[in-house]
Amino acid sequence: MTSFASDKADRPGGDPAARPAAEPSARPARARTSPSGTAARLAARAASGGMRLFLVLVALFWLMPTVGLLLSSLRSPSDIASSGWWQVFTAPAQLTTENYRDLLANDAITGSLVSTVLITVPATLLVIVIGSFAGYAFAWLDFPGRDWWFLLVVALLVVPVQVALVPVSKLFGAVGIFETTLGVVLFHTAFGLPFAIFLLRNFFAEIPRELLEAARLDGAGEIRLFTRVVLPLGGPAVASLGIFQFLWVWNDMLVALIFADAQSPPITVALQQQVRQFGNNVDVLAPGAFVSMLIPLLVFFAFQRQFVSGVMAGAVK
Amino acid sequence: MTGTRKTAADARHDTEGPRPRSGPRSRTRSPSRSGARTGARTGTRTRRTVTAAAFLLPALVLLGALVVYPIGYSVQRSFFDRSGESFAGLDNYVTLFTDDTIRTAVRNNLIWVVVAPAVATALGLIFAVLTERVRWGTAFKLVVFMPMAISMLAAGIIFRLVYEQDPDRGVANAVWVGVHDTFAESSGFPRARPLPVHPLEAAGGGAYVTKAPVRAGEPVALPLIGVPPARMPGDARPARAPAASGGGISGTAWLDFTRGGGGKPNAVDPKELGLKGLRIEAVKDGEVVARTTAGADGTFTLPAVADGAVLRLPASNFREQYNGVAWLGPHLVTPAIIGSYVWMWAGFAMVLIAAGLAGLPRDVLEAARVDGANEWQVFRRITVPLLGPVLGVVLVTLMINVLKVFDLVFIIAPGSAQDDANVLALQLYRSSFGTDADLGVGSAIAVLLLLLVLPVMAVNIRRMRRENRR
Known part of the structure; x- marks a missing residue:
């Protein structure tokens, strides 16, 4: 499916339909058929130059907000209060890592980063495990009403989390896990499941039946079949799902705002509490926001392909 | 989403021909147990059902308790008053359209749903078409897509900085004042005045x-x-x-x-x-x-x-120095936040549309060019119509996404402008967890959001059923 450069669909058994056409540079320059010679060629070249210039400007424009945050995070509080981050270009001496040192010495912030990890990792693993169990059942096990159950899961794909905020907070309150990490993890897992099941079921269903049959003839039970054949073949789909879910939970603020322990909130909530006094604490907010972005950006650059297919597929959530 | 997933997962099915549909193993397996007695067969079936139930149980429990049950709860709760004790009929739903703050939220949501997806898709289309022609198109796409990776909170903080009122600190106003002062000469000396002894x-x-x-x-x-x-x-x-x-x-x-x-x-x-x-x-x-x-x-x-x-x-x-625009003031706050949303999501539209472009039949485009169509005509008459389905998918995905926009508004709109920037998801949060919470109204908003995504849910189900029948 979609990615920036290569467009190889992840699926077991290779992808004969991989389309090199998605590589922009791989296509031959388009034929110019204009007979009127130099003038037309010049005009075309000018147009193409204008287009390039436009794209460069757009790219700079798109980068500017992030660069602004980064440079702001590298300036002292008094510099931030008195002038804009672009002053750095004429006065590079302003740059300092002071804010980051303060931030890392701030227990509330480092604690919230730990909370984020403690929420994100289990919520991702649980979705993968529970989702692949269910996906396997829907793809390869025979039971009454299978298609109906699956339709129900598909229906739940687009349910907004907002619908569940109040009821689940009551429910968690009754069970005693309101404002705990466990509650946040369970909530994210539940709302990650429809997409996970949908994605994995469709992927598992592509596994050649002969492989499964062969394993069964060798006497493998369902569990063994699942762990030894299906899961390894499902690697690419599991990777896309894992990356999507990881980023979804890592970046979440709303669910954590309601369900997380107020004493150890994840980084998004910790920063959100700071936003109320915006203006006086850019020296905390800017580096904080940048630190919270680091992991997602690393994931983004390291796993572009899985990232894009995951985000593309899960965008409605 | 639905449509997006169609392009992703389902496109594979379309190209792959028939798939094992009904119970991949039931029939193939029975011959090996030929002559099995009826009792054994029921036994096998029961065992299979039990196995399946074991595989499905964790998922179904979580989905049932945390997704399905809440829907029922919210629907029911939305018909009861603030205290939750007396039946209120449709009162809460009437409130959605009579209460001033909530009406603002509905109106703003409408603006969001109409403007944000359209702008993001239009930009995505332009970027996708233009980057096709440049060698560093991939680098450009990386830059524009990058904001998708970060949290709405981080994006919110980024744009709080961008929109800061003081032109010495907020880059939007710095640029705006710069442009303004180029065209309207800046006044140099506000509050300068003579002393009485001066001539x-x-x-x-x-x-x-x-x-x-x-x-x-x-x-x-x-x-x-x-x-x-x-x-x-x-x-x-x-x-x-x-x-x-x-x-x-x-x-x-x-x-x-x-x-x-x-x-x-x-x-x-x-x-x-x-x-x-x-x-x-x-x-x-x-x-x-x-x-x-x-x-x-x-x-x-x-x-x-x-x-x-x-x-x-x-x-x-002596005029007061021009101080730029109040981006986050009552009038511009919603467009300003929509701007930040477009910054985040135009890359999404671009990448999906670029994938669609890559799948267009090259010969049709080339034929049009050979016939003397200029680039604009090719774009307008061939590329866009052929991309129609992809554009539709992108628009619908973004609309669903925009319906639920919360973080950006919550973070970017300053406290004083939150009423003006209000959207349904924000109002739901305030009605449910704010100081004067009214769970009846909060639930009604939740149900409204759910109703708005129902058509998409229906489309999803229809497509799955069609596939199942194949």
Whole structure:
């Protein structure tokens, strides 16, 4: 499916339909058929130059907000209060890592980063495990009403989390896990499941039946079949799902705002509490926001392909 | 989403031909147990069902308790009043359209749903088509897609910085003021004024005039006070007396104030700066006969025609400095936040559309070009219509996404503007967890959001069923 450069669909058994056409540079320059010679060629070249210039400007424009945050995070509080981050270009001496040192010495912030990890990792693993169990059942096990159950899961794909905020907070309150990490993890897992099941079921269903049959003839039970054949073949789909879910939970603020322990909130909530006094604490907010972005950006650059297919597929959530 | 997933997962099915559909193993397996007694077969079936149940149980429990049950709860709760004890009928739903703050939320959501997806998709289309032609298209896409990776919270903080009111700190206003001042000349000296001992007096409307007409050959003094040192032009130089200038009028306009004291009023003291750029008009019988501006050292000259005129310092010199736009004020806050959303999501539209572009039949485009169609015609008449389905998918995905926008508004809109920037998801949060919570109204909003995504849910189900039948 979609990615920036290569467009190889992840699926077991290779992808004969991989389309090199998605590589922009791989296509031959388009034929110019204009007979009127130099003038037309010049005009075309000018147009193409204008287009390039436009794209460069757009790219700079798109980068500017992030660069602004980064440079702001590298300036002292008094510099931030008195002038804009672009002053750095004429006065590079302003740059300092002071804010980051303060931030890392701030227990509330480092604690919230730990909370984020403690929420994100289990919520991702649980979705993968529970989702692949269910996906396997829907793809390869025979039971009454299978298609109906699956339709129900598909229906739940687009349910907004907002619908569940109040009821689940009551429910968690009754069970005693309101404002705990466990509650946040369970909530994210539940709302990650429809997409996970949908994605994995469709992927598992592509596994050649002969492989499964062969394993069964060798006497493998369902569990063994699942762990030894299906899961390894499902690697690419599991990777896309894992990356999507990881980023979804890592970046979440709303669910954590309601369900997380107020004493150890994840980084998004910790920063959100700071936003109320915006203006006086850019020296905390800017580096904080940048630190919270680091992991997602690393994931983004390291796993572009899985990232894009995951985000593309899960965008409605 | 639905459609997106169609392009992703389902596209594979379309190309792959028939798939194992109904119970992949039931039939193939039975021959190996040929002659199995009925009892054994039911036993097998039961065991299979039990196995399946074991595989499904964790998922179904979580989905049932945390997704399905809440839907029922919210629907039911939305028909009860604030306390939850008495049945309120449709009152809560009526409130959605009568309460002023909630009506603002509904109206803003409408603006969001119409504007944000359309703008993001249009930009995505433009970027996708243009980057096809450049070698570094992939790098460009990375840059534009990058915001998808970060949290809405981080994006919110980023744009709080961008939209800061003070043009010295917020880049949006810095640029805006820069552009504004290029076209409307900036006023240099807000709050500058003469002292009573100075030879100037107020002329109404914020302008000042000389108390007496000026004469050729007599240097004119135009002293003012009240300009903070930081506001003086950076290149202003110490003022000096004018060189005599033949038949014309010459003089000095300067800041009659010596830092640290020691200056004499009405005299050009050594450290006093010229009012560079001060506009000066010579007025005779109510008509401007000549105008000039003061130099860096404050000196100016006027032609001989100004002899006998009164010199006027027009009010434009003293207007408050233009301070940019209140991006996060009541009127612009929603468009401003939509801007930040587009920044995040245009890359999404671009990548999906680029994938669609890559799948277009090249020969059709080439044929049109060979037939003499120009690039615009090809784009307008062939590319866009062929991309129709992809564009639809992108638009619908973004609309669903925009319906639930919360973080960006919550973070970017300052407390004072949150009522003006209100959206349904924010109102739901306030109604459910705010200080004067009304769970009835909160639930009604939740149900409204759910109703709005129902059509998409229906489309999803229809497509799955069609596939199952195949």
